[in-house]
Amino acid sequence: MSLIVSSIGQGLLWAVLGVGLFLTFRILDFADMTVEGTFPLGAATAVMAISHGMNPLLATLLAFAVGALAGLITGLLYTKGHIPILLAGILVMTACYSVNLRIMGRANVSLLGKNTLFKNHFLASLPQYFDSVVLGTIVMVIITTIVIYFLQTELGQGFIATGDNQTMARSLGINTDNMKIMGLMVSNGLIAFGGALVAQNNGFADVNMGIGIIVIALASIIIGEVAFGDLTLNQRLVAVTLGSILYRFVLLIVLKLGFQANDLNLISAIILAVCMMLPVFKNVLNFKHLLKRGLDTND
């Protein structure tokens, strides 16, 4: 039971990443590698700010701002510097590694004995693992609501149009460069925010905690889509959170099957690859179905 609660809590906390990546991967329609750097960047920022006595909530918001700054750099390299987005993301991600080491001064910083969002009186009074469930729910409700509201504004519609058809967006006077920069900033801000939450939950920040983040975030998006099928945009955003929780359940099962925590990146990659190939499998299966039907004289 406690494992299930813990999985739900983890799923909720990590869902921030899914929503963040959704903005670039699904709406702007490109894969932003920056997130592998901004996740530990957010963690490092929050952990260091908290160790220097900053209020944990402020430290978490500071992480958002720092992440957004990294997103801004990727955005400028991409739109103004004309560097392909994949490379622009990798450049900033690589740079972040050094920056993170600079911020923390060493590879791993613990929050032992320090105040965190989870040590709030109310959260601390809850049974084990329920703190992340409650905090994760609050965070996801707020973030999802803001993102859904934003996408329904005039600006948000221009943002969606940019990812959907850039030529058209430009011909309607939408500044597509600014939209992409904005998307990258908010997306990376959210990822860093997620990094700050996870670091506080784990009780430490590690310079290597960003490895495989893009796969985990993508997994919550894709699993949500695969599990819930045809949805409206708003529903899809909610499905990201559910996808993130489902993903944690899958990991739980995998661990129960006897795999080790070290295998998780491999498993995550396999899960994501399989989920992304599902449409192909489906087509193949339908094709067989059609072949059979063609032979059926009762058709």
Place this chain on the structure above:
Amino acid sequence: MTKPLLELKDVVLKVNRHTPEEITILNHLNLTVNEGDFITLLGSNGAGKSTLFNAIGGDLTIDSGQILLKGKDISHESVEKRTRFLARVFQDPKLGTAPRMNVAENLLLAERRGQRRRLAPRHLNKQLERYEKITATMHNGLDQRLTTATGNLSGGQRQALSFLMATLKRPEILLLDEHTAALDPQTSQDLMHLTNQRVQEEALTCLMITHHLEDALTYGNRLIVLHHGQVTFDVSGEEKAALTTEKLYSFFADIE
């Protein structure tokens, strides 16, 4: 009342600048578009028709010369800024609409063409009734599909929608780049009729690229032929009305 709306003065536009493959596409081109002109634009491939549109639209920067709108130099304004007065319909139906957004959302986007997009709710539902009426004028079932993603529309419906979007917020200049070329003959003709109707009703100033000589003769008050980046033929009014496809063919044979 014929005031010059758009003037191109001695416009030169080269591609592959400073390389051995440098080509001059627009070669000291001069053109004055008057308010209310409906110009059909002919020319062989490579004559510079689309480049002319891209120069007016700001996608390509001109090397020398001037582009004036109502006497104001806009040669260096960005694409986004120029959309305040300019609307375009492209040849490819895919280019004119956002495929994952529905018909009403696309119309709403188009209605704010060239304007600042605020962080305020879009108020789509308030517009639905009006959009239904507007799309019904297209007579192709678009009004029944306001909530359909445009990616699921037929090419004809998409192109009709693109055209509607371009004229929803009245543009001072409308550029149509072979906007019926990708459609089947019947659909293409229907859209051409609708185009003409709307241009007349709204008294729009419009430039239309076409390879269809009949269309070029039937529609508009002025016909221009572009050749090697220059205007080589420019007739309007009765002179244009007296033009026939034969005369045009012989003209094309002469300049080649």
